[in-house]
Amino acid sequence: MDAIIKNFPQTPVDLDADRPSQKEAEDAVRTLLRWAGDDPSREGLLDTPARVAKAYRELFAGYDMEPEDVLGRTFEEVAGYDDMVLVKDIPFFSHCEHHMVPIIGKAHVAYMPDGKVLGLSKIARVVEIYGRRLQTQETMTAQIAKAIDDTLAPRGVAVMIEAEHMCMAMRGVQKQGSTTLTTTFTGTFKTEPADQARFMSMVRSR
Ligand SMILES: Nc1nc2c(ncn2[C@@H]2O[C@H](COP(=O)(O)OP(=O)(O)OP(=O)(O)O)[C@@H](O)[C@H]2O)c(=O)[nH]1
Ligand SMILES: [Zn+2]
Numbered sequence: 349m350d351a352i353i354k355n356f357p358q359t360p361v362d363l364d365a366d367r368p369s370q371k372e373a374e375d376a377v378r379t380l381l382r383w384a385g386d387d388p389s390r391e392g393l394l395d396t397p398a399r400v401a402k403a404y405r406e407l408f409a410g411y412d413m414e415p416e417d418v419l420g421r422t423f424e425e426v427a428g429y430d431d432m433v434l435v436k437d438i439p440f441f442s443h444c445e446h447h448m449v450p451i452i453g454k455a456h457v458a459y460m461p462d463g464k465v466l467g468l469s470k471i472a473r474v475v476e477i478y479g480r481r482l483q484t485q486e487t488m489t490a491q492i493a494k495a496i497d498d499t500l501a502p503r504g505v506a507v508m509i510e511a512e513h514m515c516m517a518m519r520g521v522q523k524q525g526s527t528t529l530t531t532t533f534t535g536t537f538k539t540e541p542a543d544q545a546r547f548m549s550m551v552r553s554r
Contacts, residue, residue, distance in 0.1 A: 442481070442483045493534055505533070506532070
């Protein structure tokens with residue numbers, strides 16, 4: 349269990365057992381509206397708690413999905429193809445776990461197949477699963493790499509995320525336009541500098 353908490357920190361508990369009701373969620377939004385200084389009973393805000401709850405369901409849908417659900421299906425008939433597969437510029441929105449405001453970015457995900465390949469869309473689906481949770485960029489990068497490593501058992505996985513954190517742009521230090529880059533390398537991408545360099549240059553090529 350410790351390992352699960354360490355690697356998948358957002359899913360250590362039985363979420364359904366602890367999940368508040370729809371009414372509790374809507375009441376919490378009403379409290380925040382009042383706390384911000386507005387009046388939840390005015391006409392324009394009457395439906396807002398329900399809308400916010402519905403939006404949260406969508407924005408945080410990743411808690412209801414596990415990577416194994418999408419990575420289970422693999423293909424072996426690829427004419428012996430064994431070189432890098434890179435899906436780059438996968439756009440995502442996430443929310444930082446410190447302030448619950450958006451992280452807007454792109455993920456670049458590569459692996460070196462070992463007899464099996466993934467459906468390409470499944471890589472983007474894994475980015476969605478982890479993006480739609482409260483995150484740090486470092487955690488999300490490591491989780492995507494680990495999910496692919498664990499389920500596909502390829503010769504190596506490389507993940508790079510570049511993102512802007514709205515908590516640094518809209519509030520606090522208020523620096524707009526800065527980009528944070530994070531990488532995780534496993535297997536051959538970790539042990540072979542040439543593979544890592546090729547990943548970097550393929551990500552950078554336009
Ligand atoms: N390492 C890391 N830090 C993050 C990420 N998202 C937000 N942060 C940082 O989390 C930190 C939280 O710092 P605190 O001092 O506890 O909170 P704060 O007073 O709101 O900090 P400021 O943002 O500096 O105003 C801030 O420095 C954020 O920039 C992330 O994905 N990774
Ligand atoms: Zn933040």
